[in-house]
Amino acid sequence: xxxxxxxxxxxxxxxxxxxxxxxxxxxxxxxxxxxxxxxxxxxxxxxxxxxxxxxxxxxxx
Numbered sequence: 001x002x003x004x005x006x007x008x009x010x011x012x013x014x015x016x017x018x019x020x021x022x023x024x025x026x027x028x029x030x031x032x033x034x035x036x037x038x039x040x041x042x043x044x045x046x047x048x049x050x051x052x053x054x055x056x057x058x059x060x061x
Contacts, residue, residue, distance in 0.1 A: 003060070 018026040033041070 007056075 018029075033044075036044070
């Protein structure tokens, strides 16, 4: 369970870096994502999930 909390903490750190360091570019990126179709967003989300699972497997085994 401790690993899960550690992973969540790292996600929050990484997610916070964009708006903290580059707020204008981050806003533009979020607006561009909002203009994508549902299919494109699902593909992006699916790729991120697969990459995250592979990385988690590599680091945790």
